[in-house]
Amino acid sequence: MSDHHGPAPFPLRGTWASGATPDPVTGLLGFPEFYACLPSFLEDRARHGQRVGIAIGDVDHLKSFVENTNATEPGSFGHLAGNALMSTLGRICSSWFHSTTFPFGCVSTFGGDEVIVAAVLNTTTEFATSIAALRDQCRRQLPRPVSFARTTIAPRLGTDWRPYAAETLSAVDKALFRRKAARCGTIDDLGFVVGLDEVVIQDVHPAA
Template identity: 45%
Template sequence: MEPSRTYRPATPAVHDPLTSSVPLFDPSQLPLRTWCEGSREDAVTGLVAFPDFHSHIPRCLAAALDEGRLVALAIGDVDGLKDHVERTNSTNPTSYGHLAGNEVMATVGATTRAWFREQPFDIGCAATFGGDEVILAAVVDDAAQFHQALGVLRDRLGAALPVTVSFALMFVTAGDLPAQRERSWKHAFTNTLLAAVDRTLFTHKAARRAGGGQGGIIAVTRPPLLPEPDQAGANPVVLLPLPAASDVVHIVARPERIGGRDFLLLPCRGPVGQRGAQLRVTFSTGSSRTVVAYALRGQAAVPYAAVADGVTGVPLTVRGLRDRTPRSVPEDLAAALERAGLDWTAVPAHEQAQILHLITEAGTEEIRAGRITAAVDAVAARKGTAR
């Protein structure tokens, strides 16, 4: 039956003084700076709603890269949210549906907004994605600094929530822009980057679950290779420091054949000197081994068994190892340096290790004395006052 067509006089609108003075949200509280302005707020998290983020960010990203800026892209996903919701619903008589999940995501949003306001960058935004993910995009000056800041957010979320939140992170530069730019290339390019970050996140989460590890990881990856990659290697600004002793970094390494040998290129700066740096590497299968990382075109690389066709990334967990090379300065060298008024710390660590090794391996007192003299000369040369 169709609706009645009986004529009724129009009812005059009732004036509500609150209608125009109470917005749905306060736009000044949205976590955005320059990017995604005018976006809507996600009702649960208070972050930028994903449809608006997805509409704005391709143009913003391309413009920043064309200006030569460094852009950080990160995706965070709540670990074990489904299990938490099911457990809460089974033990709390007042909980139902996704109510417990909404409470988690509301806390994620509030914590992320507070963290965002503290950050030094002046261009960026934080958006929600799906039911349990957040996306961060920002123009940054220092990759390592943003990586550390993301660790602060991860730790704050872990302290505020009954579950942990894991992240994947990528740094993008103008060198990653496609040479061929067809219609709608900005959206395709952005989707490719975000897809790579998302795959990195869930690859590491799957490996963590299979190995029984803890959540709250930060996995670092690089943008997909262009058809004609830069032979000069990765831009140094996108590379993180190698993990220090006992520190852990989760990464996706890129297989590459260089000079007839197979390597895994890490998204980290290569070690200084010829000795390399020892790392403990764990593969997604759970197998671990100690390797020596070297610098190839400024980027850290570790030997690899064989580069397989079609494999573009290898997920790894990398732990720094303590250098077992003796660092204490022998008494005769210390006395010679003191007489010359020289500072041993002026010499880089890798050169210190080489000098100490030569002195330790001296076969006679005469050879040792000569090497002590050479060491003092080396320190003096570093100071710019050669003897």
């Protein structure tokens, strides 16, 4: 994939977030639409007995990258360098998503430097392999690595879906930043993938 060509296809598979529009910087699904649709997506997957993979990625040391770029390049200011990096990250994520075989899912953006993957899984092992591949692509193509936390969940009928979705995202996000805090050294310490066991997520979100 070249960073100098047009945007990659919108990273959405299935009709569960139909009508959603791309985020203007990354080209990914905007977080408000993703967050609004996630509970019904999980409920529908529960009816079909399908597991869902959730991953959150955060750009490592983006602030220092932006500050260094602004200090060394006369035409750079504000978050311009950060936007350029996130635009490239969006294209990487979109191209990666369309290379997968997930039957349903999407990649969303969140905040200034995070991406969220939600995908229905064909096998129990493919999500870990796919997220590691995305991490590797980011490391090759971006000036800063991206670290990820991921889990698989088995949505169950009878669950209160909105808090389930929020608490699942919270658990994954907290795992990501706990690992970042434990590796608070150089960039070489980052660009990791940390996995949460499915049973941990189920214990956090008991069925109603």
